[in-house]
Amino acid sequence: xxxxxxxxxxxxxxxxxxxxxxxxxxxxxxxxxxxxxxxxxxxxxxxxxxxxxxxxxxxxxxxxxxxxxxxxxxxxxxxxxxxxxxxxxxxxxxxxxxxxxxxxxxxxxxxxxxxxxxxxxxxxxxxxxxxxxxxxxxxxxxxxxxxxxxxxxxxxxxxxxxxxxxxxxxxxxxxxxxxxxxxxxxxxxxxxxxxxxxxxxxxxxxxxxxxxxxxxxxxxxxxxxxxxxxxxxxxxxxxxxxxxxxxxxxxxxxxxxxxxxxxxxxxxxxxxxxxxxxxxxxxxxxxxxxxxxxxxxxxxxxxxxxxxxxxxxxxxxxxxxxxxxxxxxxxxx
Numbered sequence: 001x002x003x004x005x006x007x008x009x010x011x012x013x014x015x016x017x018x019x020x021x022x023x024x025x026x027x028x029x030x031x032x033x034x035x036x037x038x039x040x041x042x043x044x045x046x047x048x049x050x051x052x053x054x055x056x057x058x059x060x061x062x063x064x065x066x067x068x069x070x071x072x073x074x075x076x077x078x079x080x081x082x083x084x085x086x087x088x089x090x091x092x093x094x095x096x097x098x099x100x101x102x103x104x105x106x107x108x109x110x111x112x113x114x115x116x117x118x119x120x121x122x123x124x125x126x127x128x129x130x131x132x133x134x135x136x137x138x139x140x141x142x143x144x145x146x147x148x149x150x151x152x153x154x155x156x157x158x159x160x161x162x163x164x165x166x167x168x169x170x171x172x173x174x175x176x177x178x179x180x181x182x183x184x185x186x187x188x189x190x191x192x193x194x195x196x197x198x199x200x201x202x203x204x205x206x207x208x209x210x211x212x213x214x215x216x217x218x219x220x221x222x223x224x225x226x227x228x229x230x231x232x233x234x235x236x237x238x239x240x241x242x243x244x245x246x247x248x249x250x251x252x253x254x255x256x257x258x259x260x261x262x263x264x265x266x267x268x269x270x271x272x273x274x275x276x277x278x279x280x281x282x283x284x285x286x287x288x289x290x291x292x293x294x295x296x297x298x299x300x301x302x303x304x305x306x307x308x309x310x311x312x313x314x315x316x317x318x319x320x321x322x323x324x325x326x327x328x329x330x331x332x333x
Contacts, residue, residue, distance in 0.1 A: 003036040003072040072102040145234035148258040155203045188219040230264035
């Protein structure tokens with residue numbers, strides 16, 4: 001039979017690369033020993049084990065299975081394919097039953113091909129195990145939150161370890177951004193342009209390259225980050241469940257707050273001023289009575305044609321930019 005193998009590891013760490021290579025070599029020999037022709041090996045890494053939509057190679061394998069490009073799938077154990085019954089039912093109906101693809105599990109003693117009934121039993125065990133793992137992980141994360149674990153990426157700081165941040169040269173740009181917003185009167189989109197023009201890199205790289213493109217949302221997240229006042233807040237959000245990427249806001253009374261004065265970059269007074277300006281500017285965007293959400297067009301009667309020109313794609317209102325003078329040089333905004 002024409003056969004393929006599917007392999008997966010849960011992280012992008014270097015040692016996992018060796019694991020993938022070992023798995024690949026194993027299946028190259030194992031499939032042949034079973035008398036089948038190995039036509040492809042699919043591999044995923046660094047993805048959640050509970051969300052098969054994230055596994056690009058698995059999705060590719062499923063598409064090719066539907067086109068009958070092979071007859072059998074070799075896999076170490078059922079958890080490599082799915083860890084919940086919903087994914088199993090979809091996979092079983094669309095791949096195993098409809099297209100007659102066989103599933104061979106290596107960890108079944110000498111290894112064997114399984115039908116949909118047996119796959120279902122193993123899928124139930126895999127889902128149970130996934131839930132237990134998720135509970136253990138959540139327990140560990142809750143302990144870390146209570147102990148004061150710091151964010152992995154925080155603009156303005158270097159992360160020394162799980163519990164320590166040290167302000168770096170980015171901290172001066174944090175101060176500058178707050179000054180531009182609370183003293184110079186620039187809006188968030190104009191601050192983003194200001195940073196881009198001066199080639200100020202963001203915290204995260206884009207496609208492995210230094211990224212200089214700031215967004216309005218990035219500026220807002222920075223201006224509302226209480227970490228800059230020496231206050232570390234954990235447990236503000238959590239996943240809806242182990243099968244969903246959706247994040248749920250946690251009530252403020254359940255937040256875990258740590259006073260870390262060594263993290264301070266901005267004064268409490270300037271942070272409060274920024275919050276007041278954000279709230280004041282938010283009210284300039286009226287609420288749509290139909291949707292109950294704020295519109296994308298700022299309410300203004302400053303000019304005769306204010307609010308009349310809108311983008312046909314996103315609905316955002318056009319604004320007139322003018323040259324403004326900033327203390328350290330002119331800026332076109």
